Amino acid sequence: MTGTEVAVPRIVILGAGYAGIDAYKALARRLGSRLRRGEVQVTVVNPDPYHTFHGWTGEVLSGRLPLSAALTPLAPLFRWARVVLGHAAHVDLVARTVTVQAADGQTRTLPYDQLLIGTGSADPFARVPGLREHGWKLKNTRDMQLFRDHLHGWLSGRATAPEPGRILVVGGGFAGVEMAAAICELVDARRVAVETELYTSAPHLLEALRPHQSRLADHAAGELGRLGVKVRTGAGVREITPRGVVLSSGEVQEFGLVLYTAGVSYDVLLGTEALQRDERGRLVVEDDLRLPGHPEVWAAGDTARVPLPRDRRELCPANALWAMKQGMCVGNNMAAALKGQPGRPFAYGGLGQAASLRVGGGVAELKGLPLTGWTGWLMRLGFFVWYMPTKEGGVRVLRAWAGSLSGRRHLGAVPEPRTEATGGAELSRS
Numbered sequence: 001m002t003g004t005e006v007a008v009p010r011i012v013i014l015g016a017g018y019a020g021i022d023a024y025k026a027l028a029r030r031l032g033s034r035l036r037r038g039e040v041q042v043t044v045v046n047p048d049p050y051h052t053f054h055g056w057t058g059e060v061l062s063g064r065l066p067l068s069a070a071l072t073p074l075a076p077l078f079r080w081a082r083v084v085l086g087h088a089a090h091v092d093l094v095a096r097t098v099t100v101q102a103a104d105g106q107t108r109t110l111p112y113d114q115l116l117i118g119t120g121s122a123d124p125f126a127r128v129p130g131l132r133e134h135g136w137k138l139k140n141t142r143d144m145q146l147f148r149d150h151l152h153g154w155l156s157g158r159a160t161a162p163e164p165g166r167i168l169v170v171g172g173g174f175a176g177v178e179m180a181a182a183i184c185e186l187v188d189a190r191r192v193a194v195e196t197e198l199y200t201s202a203p204h205l206l207e208a209l210r211p212h213q214s215r216l217a218d219h220a221a222g223e224l225g226r227l228g229v230k231v232r233t234g235a236g237v238r239e240i241t242p243r244g245v246v247l248s249s250g251e252v253q254e255f256g257l258v259l260y261t262a263g264v265s266y267d268v269l270l271g272t273e274a275l276q277r278d279e280r281g282r283l284v285v286e287d288d289l290r291l292p293g294h295p296e297v298w299a300a301g302d303t304a305r306v307p308l309p310r311d312r313r314e315l316c317p318a319n320a321l322w323a324m325k326q327g328m329c330v331g332n333n334m335a336a337a338l339k340g341q342p343g344r345p346f347a348y349g350g351l352g353q354a355a356s357l358r359v360g361g362g363v364a365e366l367k368g369l370p371l372t373g374w375t376g377w378l379m380r381l382g383f384f385v386w387y388m389p390t391k392e393g394g395v396r397v398l399r400a401w402a403g404s405l406s407g408r409r410h411l412g413a414v415p416e417p418r419t420e421a422t423g424g425a426e427l428s429r430s
Contacts, residue, residue, distance in 0.1 A: 015118035016046035019301035019327035026331025042081035058182035121264035130240035171262030172200025201236030287345035300326035354380035
C-alpha cells in the first residue's frame, strides 16, 4: 500500500442467522454509501446459501406451509457484502484472521478489523447418547427436512398397522409444545392411529412463562391435552435408543420416532478457547456486546451470554427477536467504531413470546398482556411475518397461509432446499 492509499476496513460476520442478518442491516443503514463504493468490506460466512426462519417449523412439519416459505436466499439479503459458503474453522485473535473451510473444499483466510461471532448453538450430542444416531433434530435446515419427509413417510406406513404407533417429542419449551401440536395436526390429517407424547424434565410445560404468566402456560398445557398430546413432566431423557428412550430414572419406553427439542450446546471455535465463557459455554460480553479484552470482536445471539438490560442478574432469552436486536446493536456499534464514535450498550426491553397450537389456537404474551385463541394466534402470525428477513418473504408466507386456510396442504416429499446456485463457495456481490 502506498502512502496515499487508505486501508479498507474489513468486517467479517460469522453466521447468517438472526443476529448476523440484523447486524448487516444496521451496517447498511449507517454505512450505506461507503458499502456501495467499496470503502468498507463486509464478508459473511455461512454454511448454506439461505437463511432459515425457524418460527415456521411447526407449520412446515404439519404441511401448512411449504419448506420454501421458511427460506430466504442470502444474496439479496447481503447485497453489498461478499458471502462465503462454508464453516469457520479457526480464528487467530492475534493476527485477526478467520480460516474458513469453504463449500468447494478449499481453505480461505479472511482478515478482519472487526469480527462478529454469531454462529448460534448446536444440538447437545455429547450430553445425550444416541441422539445423533437415533434421534431426530430440527436446528439444522436439512435435519428439519429429513425429519419432515421421514415423518410423512412413517405415517403413511402406519395406515394399515395393527397397533397404534407412538411418537415422542422431548422438551417442554416453546419448540417442543409447537412441534407436538403440529405432529398431532398432521396425524389427524393423515387419519392414522398414532399417539403423540411429550416428555419434559421440568415440573411444568413452558417454564419460560412462569411464574409471571403461569395461567397462560397452563392454558397451553390444556390445549395440548385437548389435541390428544399425552404430556409427562419430570421425565428427563437420558439416552435415545433404536427402539425408544431411557429416562433419567432408568425406565425404558418404546417409540417409533423420537424428536429432540430439549436444550442445546455451544461449540468452541478453534482459536477462541481462551475467551471468557460461562458455565454453559456461551461467550461473555460487555454491555455493548464486545468481548472483554478484544474490542474488535463481538458476539450476539445464542452464542453470547447477554444480561437483561433491565436486570443484569437475568439473561436475555435465546430466541429470534432477541438475537435480531442484539445483532442490530452490534451493527450500529461497529459502524460507530468506524466513525470514531463511542458505541452504545444493548438496551432492548423485550416484546413478548408466542406459540401456535393449531389454527386459531395460540398463546401469546405481549408486553405482559396474555393473549389466547385467535387473538394470540393472529398476533404470532403478524409478528412473525413482520420480522421475516425480507418483506417479500413475508408476503410469500401470507400467500401460502391463504392457500392453506382454503384447504391446500403440503404433504408430499420436497426437494433439497436450493435457493441459490451452490456450485461454488461464494455468492457474488452486486
